[in-house]
Amino acid sequence: MKILLVVSNAKKWPLNIPDCEVVAARKYLTEPVFSHLTGVRVFNLMCPCRYQSQGYYVSLLAEARGHKPVPNITTLRDLYTPAMVRMTSAALQDSIQSSLQGIKSDRFELSLYFGRNLAKRYDKLCRELFNRFHAHFLRAMFVRVKGQWTLQNISPISINEVPDSHYRFVEEAANDYFTHAGYRQRKLQTFRYSLAILHQPGEKMPPPMVQPSRSSSRPVTNWAWTFSSSPRTTSVVCRSSMPSSFARPLMSTTTPSASPVMPRPTVRW
Numbered sequence: 001m002k003i004l005l006v007v008s009n010a011k012k013w014p015l016n017i018p019d020c021e022v023v024a025a026r027k028y029l030t031e032p033v034f035s036h037l038t039g040v041r042v043f044n045l046m047c048p049c050r051y052q053s054q055g056y057y058v059s060l061l062a063e064a065r066g067h068k069p070v071p072n073i074t075t076l077r078d079l080y081t082p083a084m085v086r087m088t089s090a091a092l093q094d095s096i097q098s099s100l101q102g103i104k105s106d107r108f109e110l111s112l113y114f115g116r117n118l119a120k121r122y123d124k125l126c127r128e129l130f131n132r133f134h135a136h137f138l139r140a141m142f143v144r145v146k147g148q149w150t151l152q153n154i155s156p157i158s159i160n161e162v163p164d165s166h167y168r169f170v171e172e173a174a175n176d177y178f179t180h181a182g183y184r185q186r187k188l189q190t191f192r193y194s195l196a197i198l199h200q201p202g203e204k205m206p207p208p209m210v211q212p213s214r215s216s217s218r219p220v221t222n223w224a225w226t227f228s229s230s231p232r233t234t235s236v237v238c239r240s241s242m243p244s245s246f247a248r249p250l251m252s253t254t255t256p257s258a259s260p261v262m263p264r265p266t267v268r269w
Contacts, residue, residue: 002040003178004028004067006058007159008047014159014167017174025054028061035065042067045136047158049076055156071135071156079133079155088132089151092125099125100142100149108149111157111166112138114173118166129154136174137162 003020007013010024025046028034042062046055049071059076062069071079078084089096099122100108111117115130129140133154139161140154162170200206 002037004040004042005045006042006062007045008054014164015171015174017171017178019178025058029054029057037065037067040065040067042069043136044069044071045159047137047156047161049135049156050080071133075134079135085151085154088129088154092128092132092151095125095128096142096149096151100144103144106144108142108144110140110142111162112140113162113166113170114177116169116173118169136177 005013005017005020005022006025006028007022008025010022010027013022020043023034028042042058044055044058044062046053046058049055049059056073056076059069059071059073063073110122110126110129112126112130114136115126116123117126129138135156137157137159138154139157141152142149143152144150
């Protein structure tokens with residue numbers, strides 16, 4: 001598979017990564033020859049990659065061409081979504097606390113190059129962050145509040161923000177990444193439906209919802225929901241925002257041993 005590294009200025013690209021073709025972003029976006037390529041994998045090394053930036057359109061167009069960009073549009077949205085950063089911080093609490101426990105300052109900046117850092121003691125944390133935000137040049141900012149470290153921000157960086165003294169390590173990390181086929185991601189599971197609206201029949205004050213047509217209304221039976229109590233609040237995070245009036249808890253319980261089975265809800269597609 002041919003590998004394209006899309007950068008802002010191919011002539012000033014300072015790294016030597018074997019078996020990879022370095023292409024300027026403007027050239028990839030405008031020249032027709034790239035729209036006909038098959039068996040290509042695009043690695044978007046542009047920065048910034050915010051919505052409507054040139055880096056954003058590189059990944060957007062690469063997806064349309066079937067070039068399997070890294071990072072993809074979903075990852076770019078996650079990087080600039082504070083809720084996803086907070087959720088990642090909570091999920092990686094154990095790794096964050098153990099990796100940063102010896103730091104004296106209350107702020108710490110961690111650079112990730114192809115999922116690695118120069119200091120090996122941060123390998124586990126870098127790998128977990130890289131698995132969640134699959135972009136190759138990242139900078140993560142951590143802050144300590146009341147003795148606990150949290151991830152405050154994580155964002156892409158350009159090659160111009162990488163110190164010259166790090167170039168040799170970046171080349172080594174890149175060669176290792178491509179040699180061991182680390183760029184091959186699992187194919188995401190696809191589902192027939194994108195959204196299911198659950199409602200409780202007979203509820204006195206049901207949440208507002210769009211009434212489906214008769215042809216699309218199909219009750220599903222033999223489904224049951226089991227809830228177990230937890231000292232923490234369980235939450236479901238959607239990548240797209242939704243009005244809070246659409247969310248309604250089905251049941252709450254404070255009995256530690258209680259695991260009630262809910263009545264079978266009707267699901268409308």
